[in-house]
Amino acid sequence: MSNVYDKAHELKSTLAESEEFTSLKSLHEQIAADDIAKRMLDNFRKLQLELQQKQMQGVQITEEEAQQAQQQFELVQQHELISKLMEAEQRLSVIIGDVNKIITEPLEEIYGSPEQQ
Numbered sequence: 001m002s003n004v005y006d007k008a009h010e011l012k013s014t015l016a017e018s019e020e021f022t023s024l025k026s027l028h029e030q031i032a033a034d035d036i037a038k039r040m041l042d043n044f045r046k047l048q049l050e051l052q053q054k055q056m057q058g059v060q061i062t063e064e065e066a067q068q069a070q071q072q073f074e075l076v077q078q079h080e081l082i083s084k085l086m087e088a089e090q091r092l093s094v095i096i097g098d099v100n101k102i103i104t105e106p107l108e109e110i111y112g113s114p115e116q117q
Helices: 004-017 019-032 035-056 063-078 080-103 105-111
Strands: none
Touching: 004 019, 004 080, 019 035, 019 080, 035 063, 035 080, 063 080, 080 105
């Protein structure tokens, strides 16, 4: 019987070699080399993190903060590299979600799926 950890490392390598991952990595490198894009993305991610932390602490986000986040999002979406990066992140996120669903199927046979509970 094959070792689960060996298969996990094989999956890691496969993911690292995938077009989705290599595209994402390339876009990160391009943004890191572009001072304006890097600063825009860093500011957007900082704001995102601050708002997520507030939500996790149960603090209500103000209308002004929500508008600021929306404006920041629209601004970064207008930058071609950042927009491509976000699309690449979304594609990779879908793959990781699909893989997670696949590898947890045996547990669902025992415990049922979250939707069934």
